[in-house]
Amino acid sequence: MSKKILIVRTSSLGDLVHMLPAMSDIAAHVPGAQIDWIVEENFAEIPGWHRAIRETIPVAHRRWRKHWWSAETRAARAALRRNLDARQYDIVLDMQALMKSIWLVRQTHGLRHGLDMRSAREPLASLFYDVKHTVEFWQPAVTRQRKLAAAALGYTYEGPPDFGLERITDGVEIQPYAVIMPSASRDDKLWPEEDWHKVFGRLREKGLSLKLLSGSPAETARAQKLVQGHPDAEVLPRMSLTEVAKVLAAARIMVGLDSGLTHLSAGLGRPTIGIYKASTPVRTPLEGPAYTASLGERGNAPSAETVLSAVDQALATQAVPLGGDVPA
Structure with a gap:
């Protein structure tokens, strides 16, 4: 049986690159995983490079925040809300743990996973997850993301990072x-x-x-x-x-x-x-x-x-x- 997974990590370029090995781990350890990824529009090409990503959902938070209450921005935010409201996931995994990612997580349907208060860069974000995970902060970013994905999806990874960029x-x-x-x-x-x-x-x-x-x-x-x-x-x-x-x-x-x-x-x-x-x-x-x-x-x-x-x-x-x- 396939498992539908939504990844929330919107930026920045280096941080998104650091995410890719975790996507390879999920694909290797979760049979039939269907992985979608919410990402900032300027970086929407990146998830599509990875062999395991099914669909990229772009968000324009950086652009919207300049004119948050304009008619165009309100319409775009409403369209995103309808898009997310129509989707049901088994797991929603916030790999950013910032309040700007919580704004997206709260619009999703699925069991919400993220970092606990001691592990998150913005501790308040942890209050909005159904399941919280401890991942020691002072580790390489690639390792932290691999550990968080493994904890959320219940597997143990091994070996060097595979960025999945074939x-x-x-x-x-x-x-x-x-x-x-x-x-x-x-x-x-x-x-x-x-x-x-x-x-x-x-x-x-x-x-x-x-x-x-x-x-x-x-x-x-x-x-x-x-x-x-x-x-x-x-x-x-x-x-x-x-x-x-x-x-x-x-x-x-x-x-x-x-x-x-x-x-x-x-x-x-x-x-x-x-x-x-x-x-x-x-x-x-x-x-x-x-x-x-x-x-x-x-x-x-x-x-x-x-x-x-x-x-x-x-x-x-x-x-x-x-x-x-x-x-x-």
């Missing part, structure tokens, strides 16, 4: 380029330009061209400034998440600041180096089937020499994404 990686041939993510959501995450130039030089010595990601005019300007004097470097235009994922899947290596796209690269099975400066990798280390290095710490950025050493180690590996091939 829809992106199958048949991909690795190309001789490196993807660079030099921008982040906050300026205090940025790494010095002179250090980036040292990394660019090492990658070019290894025969790799450079593809820089950017998502806004300011990020594009920063990236263009960084690659001045590097004729084999390309600043990519703004793309959809699926298009970016395909660029990452074919890369020989990815070096980036602590960002959702850097975590996606690791999940896709690419050798990935993450540079942490304003955040800690204790709870959000890079995880994936290939070489990863989570370098630095809050208030203590890694040196260029540390990153260069990791680049050398990463390029010495032959790990490939699922279904991919490294040219001989």
Whole structure:
């Protein structure tokens, strides 16, 4: 007998990537699981990448909150409410544990699972679950999500995380380029330009061209400034998440600041180096089937020499994404 499961986790990019191994675990341990996922509209492509997700239900909370009481927003919220009201689930699993996710959970039908008061980021959220679970807070995010799903659905998982991204990686041939993510959501995450130039030089010595990601005019300007004097470097235009994922899947290596796209690269099975400066990798280390290095710490950025050493180690590996091939 199939079990209908609704996952509630709306954002952000890195957090959604960290969710994917839990979806693989559910599919492996719950026969006939039918998994739907409520997600913020800007990230609605992500659940569809995973082989186990049946349906994605987009929500536009980020957009709606700017004009919460406008006629258009009220109509959109009513449509979502009708959509959820028409569905019956065996389990509704809130994997966000924030009051903004509770707003969605309360509109669903099914046994509601979530974190208990000591485990939730916003403890008040736990008051709205039928079943509460303890998951120790100071663990890697991927581990926390796997443990919560296992507790809610009654199984024990084992083995390394499986991100379930074969829809992106199958048949991909690795190309001789490196993807660079030099921008982040906050300026205090940025790494010095002179250090980036040292990394660019090492990658070019290894025969790799450079593809820089950017998502806004300011990020594009920063990236263009960084690659001045590097004729084999390309600043990519703004793309959809699926298009970016395909660029990452074919890369020989990815070096980036602590960002959702850097975590996606690791999940896709690419050798990935993450540079942490304003955040800690204790709870959000890079995880994936290939070489990863989570370098630095809050208030203590890694040196260029540390990153260069990791680049050398990463390029010495032959790990490939699922279904991919490294040219001989």
